[in-house]
Amino acid sequence: MVDVTVVGSGPNGLTAAVVAARAGLTVRVVEAAPTIGGGLRTAELTLPGFRHDVCSAVHPAALASPVFRELGLLDGPHAPEWIVPEASYAHPLPGGRAGIAWRDLDRTVDGLGADGRAWRRLVGPLLARQDGVVDFTGSQLLRVPRDPLAAFRFGLRALEQGTRAWDRRFTGDVAPALFTGVVAHAAGGLPSLASAGAGLLIAMHGHGVGWGLPRGGSQTIADALVAELAEHGAEIVTDAPVQALDEVRGSRAVLLDTSPELLFTAELPHRYERALRRYRYGSGIAKVDFALDGPVPWANPAVGLAPTVHLGGSRREIAAAENAVARGLQPGVNTRVAGDGGAPRHPYVLVCQPSVVDPSRAPAGKQVLWAYTHVPAGSTLDATELVTAEVERFAPGFRDVVLASAASSAREIGAYNRNYVGGDIYSGALDLAQLVKRPVVSTAPWRTPVDGVYLCSSATPPGPAVHGMNGWYAAKLALKERFGLTI
Template sequence: MTDVTVVGSGPNGLVAAVVAARAGLSVRVLEAAPTLGGGVRTAELTLPGFRHDVGSAVHPAGLASPVFRRLGLLDRVEWVVPEVSYAHPLDGGRAGIAWRDLDRTVDGLGSAGPAWRRLVAPLLARERGVVQLTGSQLLRVPRDPVAALRFGLRALEQGLPWLWDRRFAGAGAGPGGDGEAAEALLAGVVAHAGPMPSLASAGAGLLLAMHGHGVGWGFPRGGSQAIADALLDELRERGAEIVTDAPVQRLAEVRDSRAVLLDTTPALLLREPDLPAGYRRALERYRYGSGVAKVDFALDGPVPWSNPLVGRAPTVHLGGTRAEIAAAERAVHAGRQPGVGGAPRHPYVLATQPSVLDPTRAPAGKHVLWAYTHVPAGSTFDATELITAEIERFAPGFRDLVLASASSSAADMARRNANHVCGDISAGALSLAQLVKRPVVSTAPWRTPIPGVYLCSSATPPGPAVHGMNGWWAARLALRERFGR
């Protein structure tokens, strides 16, 4: 009998497996896909020699993760940490630039700079406390009440519709003003988590903005696969069994283990006929969010941004002003696709250009670009032209550099990864309710009512991002309850 079986080889599943293996337990990892890594895979999706991240590309939460630090991933993976964490171009060649150096960012934002400092600097001063607060679940008493208060007040400010306009109101928030650039810079990170204003997206955006001036928005040299490979190397060294092309349809297939950790959505549990009725109802009420449509580009040269500083940022947020981005995200939330029909003209686009700092990602002189836009759940929409046009808006001539592209609709994303339900890469909608109830309200939400079975995916606290915390909490709970360790 195997001590621990982990279903799924995403970062949370692999972290859980390593924790169990380090405890001296026998471990088996089952992966449905033919390749390992889940959301941190890297592959040649367009042309030979062009290495694209299949899922996540940039990992500020990874650099800040106490688990990654404890497991040695910050040393075993070669991280590229840019001077410019992210950029947000605007029409007319203007741009908001989030340097890792907070002072440099403040200077670049002109009259809105002091307001930006007052927003971010108090969080940076309690960075460890903010990470501890957001790295577990909201039902726990915060270790650093001051950090919790500072973070909470700012999330309320940016998450409530009658407050979110006030921060930069006195700094030229109109067209062409410094406040407009600062608002857009913040909107770009908030929109990672969906519609705005909302408390959940505001909290996620503030955490990302803090990391931009703290640990930085780093990524592994060679691609995100390096994170999975480092964890897999340790598992193999410790004798773990790792099996690909091994989908699990029912828990009966893995009940020969003393503990089972599921790096999956709750959907697998809903197939169990003996699931307690109350828990089943809770899982049935669990909601998934909008999907993403992703496009990978192989380029003949660097993106010709109108503002050269944008070319120094591996991560770029597109979509224009905060008002434009908010309108686009509201449309998606309502089931309409920006750029189509009567929906807003411009979409929000998250783009990553890792080859500006990592030449291993493409042949000499060539580049890769990773980009996605939010779309209605389950959409079959091909976003290639929509994303191309939005990049061209801020980088005239981009279209002429495209050598090849690979498009994945939300429906494609769901087919390739069962955790991406209807194209939702967060394994569940990000709302305040579902940050508390993820997937159930509990002081130990990783535990299921089925003895020995635990959830360790992004459908549990602390939610999505590549940080391994979900797997860490679930594995610790399983070790204590099933093995007395």
């Protein structure tokens, strides 16, 4: 019998396993898929030689993660080679204009013209106390922040950008569009306090640690954690789906890097079960991967320098698109923006073009492009044409460089990974209530009422992103309560 069983090999599960293995415990990781990694997998999804990230691709939270630093994932012997681009992200607008968030804050401010000083006042004070901001956002909200000033600055800006006051700061349209593209990562109606908070955090990282990505693809992060586990004799079992908790109850501690759904296979106290059933999942994604014959022909060449690009147009257009999806509408349905002269509503599309900084991702002279748009949970939409048209809007001639594509609907993504319920890659809707209740209101939400079972997935604080913090907190709690070990 092993001491600790970890179900699921995403970044949180692997982090939890490493923590337990380093503490001298015997560890087994059980993974349903044929390969480890969860949201960190990289595969040839279109043509041979084109390496696409199956889910997450760019990782600002990883570079800022104190846990990943402690585990050696940033500079240790097994660490991936991290690429930190000069341009963190870009946001093209019609007419060849674009906002570029350079890692250099001064350069970004200069490029935003009249709104540059407003951008600095939005992000600069957070950057000055970035460690405090990371600490405040990197755990549950039910605690006293270690840096109250950082928390105050962060909360004040989230209150502004998460409410109808969000238009008061800027005078033009480029800066608000640039920020809204980041905010919309959180997949929900806009403006929103939770989305604004998520946007502020990763916008700050864009001028701090940077929006880094590992050379060769996200799989290399999982491979680094597996190499650490191998050094400590941990066992990894793939192709082993766990259908019920009873299948893994032989260990003294079980850590679930899964959605909370697996807990329903055990007998739960009525109050906990009722609270868990109130936990809500968010919108899904419809994803398209492209193999390209060459670079994307962006109308503004500077957009081609950023691995991450946000499409959708103005702040008003993006908000209209995201609010429509939040109401259950498919992208492309009711395609007019009320109050904007009846202009067509375009989908919000998150694009990653990693091969602009990592040539190992495609054959010489070729490129890969990864993109998704938000859709209602469980949608069967094939987003190939929708995404292609939106890229073409800002990169005329894009269709001509497409060699092949592969589409995944939200329903297919949910089937591929059962933790992505309905295609929700964040394992739970991101709103203010669910930042406190993730998945239940508790000072130790990683602990479940099932003896020896802990939840360590993105459905626990501090929520989604590749940083390993959820697994770290859950493992520390399990080691203390089950084995009397304090780390």
